[in-house]
Amino acid sequence: MRTDIRPSKPGVRNRGPAKWILYLCGGAFALVVLLPVAYMFLVALQPIEVAGSTLAPDRLSPRSFIDVWSAIDLASYLANSLVIATITALASSLVGFGAAYVLARFKFRFRNFLRLSLLACYTTPGIVLLIPLYVIYVQIQNAVSVQIIGSHALLILTYMSFSLPYTIWMLSGYLTTLPADVEEAAAIDGATRFQTLVRIILPLTLPALVVTAIFSFVLAWNDVLFASVLTKNDTRTVGIGMQLFVSTAADGGLPQWNNLMAAGIITAVPAVVLFIIIQRYLISGLTAGSVKG
Amino acid sequence: MAPSFALMTVVSYIPLLLAVVISVTALSIFTIGDVWQAGLVGLTNYLDVLNPSGPLSVLGPLRNSVLFTVITTLVAVPLGVAAAVLVNQQFPGRALLRTVMLIPFILPDFVTALIWRLIFQSGTGAADQVLRFLGIGADYNLWLIGPNAFWALTIASVWSAWPFVYIMALAALQAVPAEYYDAAEVDGAGRLRRFWSITLPAIKPTLVLALCLSVINQFNSFTLPFVLLGHPPAEEANVLPVEIYTTSFTANDYGHASAIAVVNLLVLLIPIAYYLKKARSDEN
Known part of the structure; x- marks a missing residue:
């Protein structure tokens, strides 16, 4: 049995909703964002024969991150x-x-x-x-x-x-x-x-x-x-380069989804890292200085 | 200083003017080598692309673009505001959640399109696998061709568009003085009442701006449909920027393409004008 004996701090009132609601909503947003990204990583790690055709995490290996450099001219694109x-x-x-x-x-x-x-x-x-x-x-x-x-x-x-x-x-x-x-x-x-x-x-x-x-x-x-x-x-x-890779792979019969996803991850890294560095300034960047205050 | 404005004139203003000029010519692959041979055709290009039954009609893509933009924005704006209200509360793990929520925004569009192209693969993609697991509907759906392509595009677009609204709404929320809430609480206002009477009016200017920018961004979106649906896309999901691209760089019909481009710009004039007006009133 619990009695609420928390001293009420002046100025700090519990005006937010209950914690479990916050975690439920936060969890829902995180899932919506992270599931597609996790799927990209999963497929990148799958062997080429089954990549993209199953959700099972079997025989995972990072080899597509090596193979992709010979599958397309990624080095030159980068x-x-x-x-x-x-x-x-x-x-x-x-x-x-x-x-x-x-x-x-x-x-x-x-x-x-x-x-x-x-x-x-x-x-x-x-x-x-x-x-x-x-x-x-x-x-x-x-x-x-x-x-x-x-x-x-x-x-x-x-x-x-x-x-x-x-x-x-x-x-x-x-x-x-x-x-x-x-x-x-x-x-x-x-x-x-x-x-x-x-x-x-x-x-x-x-x-x-x-x-x-x-x-x-x-x-x-x-x-x-x-x-x-x-x-x-x-x-x-x-x-x-990625657009050509995905369209030729789709037309060519063997989609190489693991190589495609590995290439997607590699090419996304610079943009993602740079944006995370300036994350605090994203707002001013987005509104292009038009909202003040 | 002066050189940079000169450069801007050359690379931005003149092309815009030229786009209008090209839209009244018959410039095509045959005349691009000698533009003076192209010949003026007046408003013929516009009549061609706006003729509902003509072979060059763009009313279909125009309708797709408007619907796609409206639906994406109507879903993305409430989602973004909800996310901002959520992470404006105090709770452990908030900082991490704020960064996670940025991911769809900071992923390059071509990568977002790639992920959703994989998800929407018929039979094998995650979408169909999940439907099969849940036993809902058919387990083999054509997502990227046919009528479903429009919805595939809209879903992918919502996923990548809401964090933009979230970032702007959060900035506005953080600027609302805490005293307002204190005063309202003293007056006995409930949670919902505080949201409607304080939060919403306070962030309204930013929200309208976010709405405007979101409409402009969605209407101009090229990379997402281009990489997600391949080229040429399904007729049902063919949006204006992709249609302009096809007309200019596949059919090499620069005259008609420019006419569509000008139509595209005219449709956008309302949100753009509002955005510019808002920006100017903020300056003074």
Whole structure:
């Protein structure tokens, strides 16, 4: 028999529902999220003959994580994605920082229009921009007689058209929250505008820059649409590589579900790890600075 | 600074304008080498794609897209809010649950699509295995082709979409001052009453924004249907972005594809305009 003799702490009232309800609901959410992920791991570990056709955890082995490297050109996809996503992240952060600083510190005509159009870019569907970009690229290619479609540089430039508006929007929102006094103090001490920018503002903006860089990286890493049109055999990225793997495996009779799942896990790791690192900042990243308070 | 705006003009604004221009031309595989030969066709492309009985009609994909977006959002928003309310309570294991709930959001779409493609394999996938185990319905279902494909796509999409709402709702919940609840409790308001009268009004602006962004995201979703259903997809689950892709890069009919793209953008104009208006009023 139990008597409730807990002293009632002032200010801390038990206003939440009973613990068992919380655990029940929490457990339900966790199951919904984790079951499909657990299934992916299970199938990745199953032998190729039965992979994906049974839920039985028999004869599990991690060999698909070795076999998959010879089943598809995963190493090349990963290398291409790594190069493209890293350069996209660095370039859009660097260019975006400069533009964001101008937007945050100088008043000029069309400033508000410019800020708003950044958001408009963010909401434009990729497929709507892909057609005109492709037409332009074909024209340039024909004019200069050099194959540019399929190059890393062109894909990076294309991704930047999406990561840049977002980066500028985020960083300019962040920069306006930095006090202007620091800059004024530096100016009094004789620092030039550029010195102030590099030595004072840049270090202060670093946390926000890390977040925008990671968002740009993941944007490039996760893309399938642009990569499906703007890459060629030797420049394929993970997204389009996986799409081709799953469609050829499905058509080819032997689906190799264990290799497919192993490849899925391997290609998901960079995006998942990066997002978990910046998990605290996800919110500001998602709302693109539009919700304050 | 100026160069970055110049770059943006080149890679974002000009293409958008060009998309509209291309939509009134007959640009195709035959004329892409010499665009001046394409010829203007006025609004013919629009009439073709909006003609209900025409061979190029996109009213089917348009309807699929709208239904898919509405259903996904209507299910994902309450789920996301429920999850946020749940992990806003104090209980051991809360931090872990918060991270777990992010998983569907941080998985790349092509991986999410891969998992659900496996789950929905006819006869052998987890969906059919579970149905067989439970003895409900047939144990061999065509999930990824035919009418079920729409539901397979919607289920996979809900799974990946709700954490977005959850993240935004949680941020809004954390900003609600605890004093409000204290005062309400003193006044004798019950749990449900507190939710309706304090929590919901407090997070409403964020919820509307989440709703808008969710609609935009779902309507623009390409990777999930493309990888989940393969290409070309079942007619019943063919959504606008995939239809635009097929028209432009399989049929190489850039004129009609651009017309569909502009229609796509026009449909989205309502949530986009609302989102921009909201963003601007927050600025001032």
